[in-house]
Amino acid sequence: MTSFIGFIVAIIVLSVLSGVVQGNKKKRKRSTGKRHTTVKKSNTQITSTTFNRSSITCRADDVLLKTPLDQINGAEFERLLSLYFRDQGYIVKEVGIGGKDGGVDLVIVDKRGEKTAVQAKCYADHNKVQVMTIRELVGAKRNHDCILSLLVTTSDLTADAKREAEQFKVDYWHGGLVENKLRAWGKWQPAKTKVKQRKVASTTVKTVTVICGCGAPMVERKNKDGKAFWGCSDYPSCRKTKAM
Structure with missing residues (x-):
């Protein structure tokens, strides 16, 4: 009887030992089956670019007051207009910073409390404001509870855009008018660009007597x-x- 019990205990011990060994083998297989992946991060370098009108960076106010309109970007043009309207007695809310304006860059409020939605477009002379911009301004002014709307651009409007503006009573300032208003303001004093003058060689004609x-x-x-x-x-x- 004692020998029989010892035989059973021996079988149990052997089974336990074999299970432990197999478990260790499975763990080794799992550990060796794992692949270590390394992710290489690429360092992106930001290089300085030349001036472009679509930039959202804005220089200091004192710099803008000395910079010509053809040397400022969209965000700086909005900022310059906000400075102008504040000096004209308006309460100015800048809502279009960063380019996400939804059709309105500034909301100006006069002394009577009337709100005007202002859309500013800093374009080159050859790039004119399209009719879609007028339609966006007309729709967006309601979102800001504005009664009036004004489009200010450094260039001009296309013929279709002008007709659309007249139809929906959108006031607009073109580049020449904007520059005249800013100069009359007095604080905007852009640096004069140097014009290279050509030297004309003087020719003397000798008369023979x-x-x-x-x-x-x-x-x-x-x-x-x-x-x-x-x-x-x-x-x-x-x-x-x-x-x-």
């Missing part, structure tokens, strides 16, 4: 064949000649 033997000056004459010669100016008193 031929003196006759009699002391009188000689003048150019022509014979019957059309050939030029020098003849005395006292002709016919003096008939002296000289070849050219």
Whole structure:
């Protein structure tokens, strides 16, 4: 009986040991089956670019007041207009910073409490405001509870955009009008661009005076064949000649 019990205990011990060994083997297989992946991060370098109108960066106010309109971007143009309207007695809310304006860049409120939605477009002269911009402004002014709407651009509007503006009573300032208003304001004093002047070489023409033997000056004459010669100016008193 005792031997039988010992036999059973031995079987149980062996089964336990075999299970432990198999478990260790499975763990080793799992650990060796894992692949370690390394992710390489690429370092992106931000390089300085040349001036572009679509940039959302904005220089200091004192710099903008000395910068021509063709040297500022969209965000700076909005900021310059906000400074102008504040000095005209408006309460100004800048809602279009960062380019996410939804059709309105500034909301200005006059002394009577009337709100105007302002859309600013800083374009080059050849790039005119399209009709879609007018439609966006008309729809967006309601979102800001504005009664009036104003489009201000450094360039101009297309013919279709002007008709659309007149139809929906959208006031607009083109580039020439904007510059006149800013100059009349007095605080905007852009640096004058130097104009290179071409130096024109002065040419001096030397006149040759031929003196006759009699002391009188000689003048150019022509014979019957059309050939030029020098003849005395006292002709016919003096008939002296000289070849050219």
